[in-house]
Amino acid sequence: MNAHQPDTGAPSLQADELVAKISAYVLEFFRKRGKAVYLSAIGQWLSSEEIDFRSVVGEQGLAGFLQEAASEKLKVISHPEDTKILAVLPAEEADNTGAWPEPSTPKHHARRRPRIEGKIWEAFNAELSDGETRWLALQPTHDWQDNSSGKPSGNYLEIERRFIYPHATISGSRVDAVYELISEWCKLHNVNVVDLFHVPSGEGRGSALSLLLSVLDTPDLSRISMPLDVVAKLQRHSVR
Incomplete structure (x- = not known):
């Protein structure tokens, strides 16, 4: 046994x-997305898997x-x-410059997100x-x-398990990752993103989104497909 590593009872x-472990994670991520993985995302993944990497990296x-x-x-790179x-x-x-991830979005430039219903x-x-x-x-209510x-x-x-955040191979913040997973799931199942959107009582009155929802009936809505950022824009835009 290494003299510097006390016996904790676990290997x-x-x-x-x-x-x-990290190589397998990075290779699988690149295979699916063709992008590098943020170093911070690797650390978050290791922690979520309860892998004590800090005692190894020192x-x-x-x-x-x-x-x-x-x-x-593996190659550690920095964004240009x-x-x-x-x-x-x-x-x-x-040397694949197209695989470099985009810089993180500054908070003051962060995109506003539509609110997804709690369930x-x-x-x-x-x-x-x-x-x-x-x-x-x-339908008729949201449940899982x-x-x-x-x-x-x-x-x-x-x-599918690959769309559930704790089991997904995805980088970035949790909020951004979950929105991306939801968007991809909607595309796979031809789900109208409006069905996932929640306008709390008192919000969205007079917005383009509320007008759209009030004018269209269920058959019309079932034929609409729009990304989450468009839904957010409709909510922000007031109709006079």
């Missing part, structure tokens, strides 16, 4: 094991550890417009147990449930 994580930090221990598999933003790519993609927000955020499937009902016995009776659609 300690080795450097090569940590490199293997004072050099995650970036220094990857540069030293994983240089043959903001060198403080670090991301990680498969080593063979190090739906929960359905894309709550962890899903192994062996179970998540189902979401949009997990089970291992197949589709429940009623108007339920499956939320």
